[in-house]
Amino acid sequence: GMHWKDYHDLETIYAFMREIRTKFPNVCRLYTIGKTAEGRDLKVLRISENPREYKKIWIDGGIHAREWISPATVTFILYQLMSNWENQPAHIRGLTWYIMPVMNPDGYEYSRTVNRLWRKNRSPSRRAKCFGVDLNRNFDIGWNGYGSSTNPCSDTYRGSQPASELETQAVVEFLSKRKYNLESYLTYHSYGQMVVYPWAYKAVKVKDASVLQRVANTAVQRIAQKTGANYRASVTHEALGIAGGGSDDWSRAALNVKYVYTIELRDRGNFGFVLPPRFIKDTALEGWTLAETVAQAIG
Numbered sequence: 451g452m453h454w455k456d457y458h459d460l461e462t463i464y465a466f467m468r469e470i471r472t473k474f475p476n477v478c479r480l481y482t483i484g485k486t487a488e489g490r491d492l493k494v495l496r497i498s499e500n501p502r503e504y505k506k507i508w509i510d511g512g513i514h515a516r517e518w519i520s521p522a523t524v525t526f527i528l529y530q531l532m533s534n535w536e537n538q539p540a541h542i543r544g545l546t547w548y549i550m551p552v553m554n555p556d557g558y559e560y561s562r563t564v565n566r567l568w569r570k571n572r573s574p575s576r577r578a579k580c581f582g583v584d585l586n587r588n589f590d591i592g593w594n595g596y597g598s599s600t601n602p603c604s605d606t607y608r609g610s611q612p613a614s615e616l617e618t619q620a621v622v623e624f625l626s627k628r629k630y631n632l633e634s635y636l637t638y639h640s641y642g643q644m645v646v647y648p649w650a651y652k653a654v655k656v657k658d659a660s661v662l663q664r665v666a667n668t669a670v671q672r673i674a675q676k677t678g679a680n681y682r683a684s685v686t687h688e689a690l691g692i693a694g695g696g697s698d699d700w701s702r703a704a705l706n707v708k709y710v711y712t713i714e715l716r717d718r719g720n721f722g723f724v725l726p727p728r729f730i731k732d733t734a735l736e737g738w739t740l741a742e743t744v745a746q747a748i749g
């Protein structure tokens with residue numbers, strides 16, 4: 451079964467999602483929103499007591515294969531929500547949560563079994579003998595710009611065209627249909643200990659950047675109180691440089707989502723992507739703290 455003392459394979463994560471759906475059939479709905487190039491399901495769990503009326507928050511993880519702490523954190527968020535659902539405060543129970551722990555299942559399994567530091571998905575390229583597109587360069591926002599590569603062998607290959615990838619298409623289609631009331635898009639990455647907000651594709655801040663900075667500051671303060679870890683809050687292009695094609699920017703540009711954040715979880719480079727399992731619990735708590743803080747901000 452599921453626990454947060456170690457990292458899990460895709461099937462264990464999907465079994466956990468099914469188990470939650472079975473335990474809470476009245477508030478949960480499990481979607482298969484598409485399939486990958488290698489034929490794996492793309493799964494999203496919805497948690498809601500009133501999907502027609504409640505404001506929505508989306509949480510994803512595992513866009514990048516090697517960032518194992520991300521699916522671990524997103525599944526922990528699911529556990530935090532559901533293990534205590536009846537007693538959650540109104541700002542949590544009164545939202546519709548969409549949770550996708552692994553956006554890139556092919557890459558995740560490839561990282562677990564073949565190449566630990568694999569980043570992209572595993573779709574074959576027509577032009578070269580290399581595999582994989584960086585899903586966080588494949589969304590249709592600033593796609594033809596800075597910070598991504600046209601070379602299929604690069605780790606930041608943007609793909610043959612915007613949303614060329616099945617994973618991107620599935621998320622775009624699913625969220626576009628549900629953009630009404632969609633207040634937040636949270637995406638979990640590692641590493642660097644940062645909470646960042648748009649834009650990434652250009653060196654400009656979103657109009658309500660001061661609100662986003664303030665909520666990020668609150669999350670970062672609460673994280674420090676809870677686990678002692680230091681995270682920074684910043685606009686993306688200042689913290690990480692300009693890069694087009696990101697899911698975060700896309701959610702703001704295409705769907706007009708307000709609270710858009712990418713969190714870079716632990717650590718700051720000591721272990722990097724290969725974060726030892728003993729850090730999962732605290733890191734996941736930090737990820738949960740961001741979700742809680744944003745839920746409170748939505749109100």
Ligand code: 0X9
Pocket residue numbers: 514517586639640641646650651686690693694695696697698699712714
């Ligand atoms: O470069 C990325 O995609 C993310 N960093 S990572 O080391 N996890 O790969 C940062 C994403 C920030 N947002 C955008 N670039 N849109």
Ligand code: ZN
Pocket residue numbers: 513514517639640
């Ligand atoms: Zn990443």
